[in-house]
Amino acid sequence: MRIGLFTDTYPPFINGVSTSVLMLKQGLEKLGHEVFVVTVNSESFSYKNEERVLRVPGIPIGIFDYRLTSLYPLKANKIIKSWNLDIIHTHTEFGIGSFARLLSKQYNIPLVHTYHTMYEEYVYYITKGYFDGASKKLVEYLTLFLCDKTIDELIVPTQKTYDLFKEKYKVKRDVHIIPTGIDVTRFYKENIDMKDVLKLKKDLNIGKDDFTILYVGRVAKEKSIDFLINNLKVINKKIPKTKLVIVGDGPDMKDLIMLTDKLKLNKNVIFAGKVPWKEVPKYYQMADVFVTASTTETQGLTVIEAMAASKPVVAIKDESFELVINDKQDGLFFTNDGEYRDLIFKLYKDKKYRQTIAKQARITANSYSAEVYAKRVLEVYKSVSHKDNNILRRVFNNIHNVTKKSGEKK
Numbered sequence: 504m505r506i507g508l509f510t511d512t513y514p515p516f517i518n519g520v521s522t523s524v525l526m527l528k529q530g531l532e533k534l535g536h537e538v539f540v541v542t543v544n545s546e547s548f549s550y551k552n553e554e555r556v557l558r559v560p561g562i563p564i565g566i567f568d569y570r571l572t573s574l575y576p577l578k579a580n581k582i583i584k585s586w587n588l589d590i591i592h593t594h595t596e597f598g599i600g601s602f603a604r605l606l607s608k609q610y611n612i613p614l615v616h617t618y619h620t621m622y623e624e625y626v627y628y629i630t631k632g633y634f635d636g637a638s639k640k641l642v643e644y645l646t647l648f649l650c651d652k653t654i655d656e657l658i659v660p661t662q663k664t665y666d667l668f669k670e671k672y673k674v675k676r677d678v679h680i681i682p683t684g685i686d687v688t689r690f691y692k693e694n695i696d697m698k699d700v701l702k703l704k705k706d707l708n709i710g711k712d713d714f715t716i717l718y719v720g721r722v723a724k725e726k727s728i729d730f731l732i733n734n735l736k737v738i739n740k741k742i743p744k745t746k747l748v749i750v751g752d753g754p755d756m757k758d759l760i761m762l763t764d765k766l767k768l769n770k771n772v773i774f775a776g777k778v779p780w781k782e783v784p785k786y787y788q789m790a791d792v793f794v795t796a797s798t799t800e801t802q803g804l805t806v807i808e809a810m811a812a813s814k815p816v817v818a819i820k821d822e823s824f825e826l827v828i829n830d831k832q833d834g835l836f837f838t839n840d841g842e843y844r845d846l847i848f849k850l851y852k853d854k855k856y857r858q859t860i861a862k863q864a865r866i867t868a869n870s871y872s873a874e875v876y877a878k879r880v881l882e883v884y885k886s887v888s889h890k891d892n893n894i895l896r897r898v899f900n901n902i903h904n905v906t907k908k909s910g911e912k913k
Contacts, residue, residue, distance in 0.1 A: 504884060505537045505587055507612075509603035510594040513542040513556070517780050518721065519804045520619045523660075523683040524594050530684060530877025539586050541579065541599055550582055557582055559599070576602065588612050590884045594619060596650065604653050613887045615880075617658040617681075618650050618668075619801055651676060655887045658880065660802040663822035679883050682826060683802055684876025687868050690784045690811035700788045707773050709789065713744045714851050717790035717814075719783065719805045720797070722753035727796035727819075729755075729762055734840055734847075736766050742851055745771060750786050752777040787812035791857070792850055795819065796843070803827065807871045810834065810864035815857055817846050827871070833863040 508528060512521045528538045537555070544558030559579050583606060591607050592615045593600045600616075607614040650657055651674050658679045659665050668674045688694060709715055716735075720726055728749060735747050749759070749772065756774065763772045778786060787793065793809035793816045800823040807827060809816050816834040818824045828834035835850075837843040850857045 504589045504881075505539070506531060506884070507539045507541060507583065507586065507588045507591045507603075508594065509541045509591060509599045511543050511598045511600070512595075513540060514780055517777070517783075519683070519800075519802070520594055522685065522804055523617070523619065526684045526686060526873040527592075527877060527880060529686065530873035530875075531881065533874060534877055534881065536881075539583075539588070541583065541603070543599060548576075548578060559602075580606070584610065590615060590887070592617070592880075592884075593654075613655045613884075614653070615656045615658065615883055615887055616650060616654040617660070618664060619660065656883050658883060661823050661826045663826075664801050666822075681876065681879045681883070682871060683804060684871050684873040685804060685807055685811065685868075687807075687811040687872050690787055690808050690868075691865075692788060692813055695784055695788050697788070700785050703785050704789050707746075707748065707775065707789075709746050709748075709773070710744065713746045714742055715790045715792075716745065716747045716847065717750065717786060717793050717809070718747070718795065719750040719786065719793070719808070720795070722749065722751050722756045722759065724755050725797060725799040726753075726755075727798070728759055730796040730840075730843075731794060732759060732762055732766065732768065732772055734844055735768055735771060737840075738844055738847055739768070739771055741848060745847075745851075746773060747771060748773045748775055748786065748790065750775045750778050750783070783808070784812065787814055790814055792817055792847065794843075794847075795824075797821075798823075800824070806834070807868050811868035811871075813861040813865045815850055815860040815864060817843065817850070819843075827867070829863075829867065831860075833860060833867040835860065 508524050510520060510524045512518055514521055514525055524540065528540060531538045539555045539557070541557045541559065544560055546560065548558065548560055550557045557579060559576050579602070588610070589612070591603050591612050593603045594617050604614065606612065650668070651672075656679065657668070657676060658681050659668065660681065660683050662680060665678050665680050668678050716731070718728060718731060722728060731747060735745065738745050760774065763769060775786065787809055791814075793806070793814045795803065795806060795816075796819045797803070798819060798821045800821070803818070803823050806816050806818060806824055810827070810833060816828060818828060818834060818836060820836040820838050824834075824836070828836065830836045835846045837846055
């Protein structure tokens with residue numbers, strides 16, 4: 504099949520959606536399919552035929568690394584038409600996603616969509632606390648229109664997101680739950696030069712006897728990183744040599760640095776900042792434990808990455824993580840501050856228990872490989888390619904055929 508993946512974010516930008524699209528592209532290509540990517544570029548228009556990646560210029564919208572493109576970039580349309588796509592798969596509702604919907608109708612190409620982001624959890628970035636109720640209602644309306652009325656098939660990564668559409672939004676359509684895959688092998692310990700890991704620890708001022716807790720992801724309010732920093736103050740009273748390494752960047756960086764200063768944890772909290780995609784596996788390997796307190800994930804790819812790196816994960820009990828983690832087998836759940844600290848203490852004191860959890864974590868992570876992910880998505884492609892149930896597309900085709908016949912008579 505000839506498949507077009509449309510996304511507002513793609514490497515070198517690093518985030519969950521970017522990783523998901525890259526993994527899908529690589530997985531589908533390993534299965535013998537031709538995969539093209541349409542995404543946003545930070546500056547100019549570019550197309551690399553050998554990579555099959557088309558980058559359309561976009562302007563920053565003030566939310567993370569996301570950029571907005573024109574609704575219908577003509578130069579891009581010409582190239583995409585030459586691809587003769589069998590399937591369009593969108594990974595964004597706006598920008599590039601809107602362009603993909605127009606192309607789907609124009610060229611009669613089936614459209615599959617993956618819903619990655621729980622937008623209701625991010626409304627405050629736009630409203631700053633004002634009109635939250637009305638804004639969330641608007642988000643619900645737009646989500647239903649873009650993820651139900653204008654597509655052929657819908658994919659979500661977790662049961663949590665499935666429930667959003669089925670129980671809250673009351674959609675009648677089929678919703679396919681397909682967890683995002685990752686290249687698990689790049690996180691394996693045996694595939695990483697431990698000399699580089701030791702150098703990294705030295706550069707970050709992490710000692711041989713330090714107990715290292717790791718967080719990887721966007722540094723933003725909804726990730727609840729302040730929870731990790733506040734609890735470190737108590738943890739350090741029992742484990743003075745504990746270090747919390749925060750990998751990533753985002754709008755809450757200054758506030759969290761101020762919180763660290765206030766708690767006098769400057770020597771124990773390390774802000775590593777944004778890290779190149781290829782360097783990330785080294786950070787997992789230098790850690791003893793991976794932690795997350797976020798309840799806004801649609802899946803939480805960093806949890807799978809940590810598990811693939813054979814690291815015990817301590818995560819807040821949330822539906823997104825329950826899809827991946829089997830509590831007390833390949834990871835550990837907490838529901839409050841006390842439980843979180845107790846789990847950290849247990850993992851610190853009991854190295855054998857830590858190793859048992861870590862060993863099973865890697866086994867579990869293997870079921871989220873890019874190949875498994877691609878095979879499951881491919882089944883959705885095959886099902887939609889055999890039907891044409893989109894009313895808008897049929898109307899467009901009828902108009903197109905009438906116009907064509909009229910022109911032939913003239």
